[in-house]
Amino acid sequence: DTGVSQNPRHKITKRGQNVTFRCDPISEHNRLYWYRQTLGQGPEFLTYFQNEAQLEKSRLLSDRFSAERPKGSFSTLEIQRTEQGDSAMYLCASSVTGSNQPQHFGDGTRLSIL
């Protein structure tokens, strides 16, 4: 069990650029989640995959955000035309199915918009 892996750890970009983050979940986990966390706040849910199907998206997820999990393994989160307000920590988590199953989190990708 190597844990949830996220890349890159840090991303600095200029406003208006596109960025893409990658998440590799724990291998046997069929559920994958993306969250955004700003300073002093708890994680905010963005989207959720069961295998390759994106089953739920938050209203927070504007049309500039898109996520994929093409083969039910790794996932990518893309932000187009980044804005200052996108600066945050983006967390990925995975779990197995089961109401009592916790989510296991990666270390996150910290995005800074210049």
Place this chain on the structure above:
Amino acid sequence: AQKITQTQPGMFVQEKEAVTLDCTYDTSDPSYGLFWYKQPSSGEMIFLIYQGSYDQQNATEGRYSLNFQKARKSANLVISASQLGDSAMYFCAMREGFYGNQFYFGTGTSLTVIP
């Protein structure tokens, strides 16, 4: 309305003492799960303990226990024999519904353990 409320932005505890971190939740679904996570300054979220809405007994995991009061919709985390390494942010979270997909997190409590 907030799904998860943590009213203590910061808490201090003397090393080796016990501390209680408060969490209240809001749901009308009879089936839900409550989770506590620890987030040290390094940033990773670490799962601590789980309580299901139908569980008859309070959950315990080592030095962590959950004081579950269903009628009051509270799920307070109790850390016994605090250690310096317990200094971190603590988040309460809820999964709503038996097959609920979303986790709702509170704003967290910053715990500082004083030597």
